[in-house]
Amino acid sequence: MSTAPPDLSGVGEPRFRDALRCLPGRVWVISLGILVNQVGNFLPVFIVLYLTGGGHSAGAAGLVLGASGIGRVLGNAVGGHLADRIGRRRTIVLSAVSTSGLTAVVPFLGPLPVIVAVVGLIGVTSQIYRPAAAAVLLDSVAPTNRQRLAAFGVFRFAMNIGAALGGVVGGVLADTSYTGLFLANAAACLLFGSVVAVLLRDAPGPPSGRDGPDGPDGPTDRAVGYRQALADRTLVRFLLMTVLAEFVYVQSTVGLPLHVGDVGLGERDFGLLIGFNGLLVLLLELPITGAVDRYRPEYVLAVGNLVTGAGLALTGFTTDMAMLAATVLVWTLGEMMNSSISQAYPGSLAPARMVGRYQGLHGVAYTIGTGAGPLIGGAVYAVGPWALWALVGVAGLLSAQLSLPRRRAASARPTGPDS
Template structure:
């Protein structure tokens, strides 16, 4: 990583901790809501156990998961459009209220076909709020605060996910009805926070400059997908997420193949979670000094190297080292991806750009387990080779994620 020639010295820039303190209330409101939302998000993690416990086959559970995955992709695209048209706050409220209602229905639905429809709709409406939340952050902060704002949001999400896994396991052991009703309650609490504490800010100047784009979703997405820089960004995200999701596919399969057990895998993943919670925010203060496209490339390289080495590693100690390597890559990539995308976004398309990123993210994480599992079954070395190749491709694409005429992208997001 290298700084630009025109970068100001570190003396002229506020310290990262001062930037955090100066973040507006809207950032903290969205982050608090996201923590609650993730802490109460049980359906994606427990739907398979719930269905098999009710006597449905693994194939039926897979069909339900597939419907949810398709819904996730469409939900991000639709959410991007709604964010740019009906507004950020309205899109968030629509998403959480609809998701709460549908989630509360799940334990009372019996026919498999109806379960597929309901869970597929949940997958769709549950993603609508994501581009809107990202747009709220972009609207609320200056360009040099974006990295800190998205860092706070991701920190809150990580805490929420950790809490949700622990709480969900306890509640599921008592009652799945209580589990899904609890998720619906968490969604409504998030909606209440948005209703009471989040007010739509005056329309961002960048949005006001492009009314024509906002009035036609076809024009908006056609314009977005005609942006070669965005297309490179989306391809990078698909490859990067395909590689990263092998932490839940290739890694556990490898752990089992080398004679280790589920407890060992759990400890490795706990190491990942602990490092992310403790070090990601401090790391952001370091990477903020460098060009964002270089930071993204380095993050993808570390993730690629760490996971590729997994296939050649045995023993808890060495595997822990590989976990630390790809965890560093995860933190570097995740800390800056959405913030840098915001700096590449033209007027009036914040929601659509963030929505397309969410769709690319979902495609990568959805295809990764299916393709990765099949390739590993054919030959483990083939999966780790694929991980290495796609990781290098994603890093190479990162180096082209800069607009020559964009001073903001040339400095810092």
């Protein structure tokens, strides 16, 4: 297993904008598919309003969300296994078709236990595609930092546009008919699967990774599995960092709105702050990704986590919109520095036949952080707002420290201006 990633400096590579222009068609196909999928991804956003509007209690809605969260963790693990086992394309199509069918029946479900079971299954199936989609990007480009960041940058851009459009479209549909909302969600999933089934082909040759199938770290089929992946200390360190970093970031949807209310501002003000974050991401994330691609990714992750943690921790010292907007600018900068790098980085660690599993474990860590973050953040804020913002600051420091390479791994690498 790996002790350190290979040298990912940008020496001898084309500029970032040239890398974007030269991306292969498979990157654009999967990005188009994720754009369609995100535009129609209504269920996670509107399921609580649907349940409470239909007479279910807030506790029942929380139970459904809990089942969905557990399903999302399992879905990433299953998806990583399937991506390596049956191929990227088949895994994505399986995920899209099964999610489409399950989502279409949601508005016709009756008893709460049935809703819990079906939404939990949707949590699984809706995440199965994620490790496979990431593996498609890694398979499609040269194994260099700049090429990988260009691919994930385009993918993230498509995802962000889809999410922004989806919020508007979903609000219109929900105001008209929840049945239409969920059927539209099902149709978007089916269209996503159709785009991938028709336009995408698995890459020829050996799968992407640190080594080819006969390389020193290319395990045989009998030695491939999550047990082997978790023996990689560098990966485990990265996964712990991911959990902490996502716990910090998700406080923008937990601690931030609570603080906005405490200082006498309202829902409209919170919406403006989140809209400011979204606008910054759409306008600046790709340029910032291109600006940091020349640096060693571990150091960029460390700085990004530090900036995100500092920006959110400073929320506790703000009392008006101008100060809050300034903190949003800070933590959004950290978010933009980290977003594409954190998705691409496991590809630099994974042996050739385990790319899907490494991406699956990253998805598991991401989902645990975003799932546990609201529960822990809300409970700590109830004890005292100062406690949450102190915890966010400490977690930001820890995630930055975990981003840095271990000393033995760092000393094994050659030094240079771009390393």
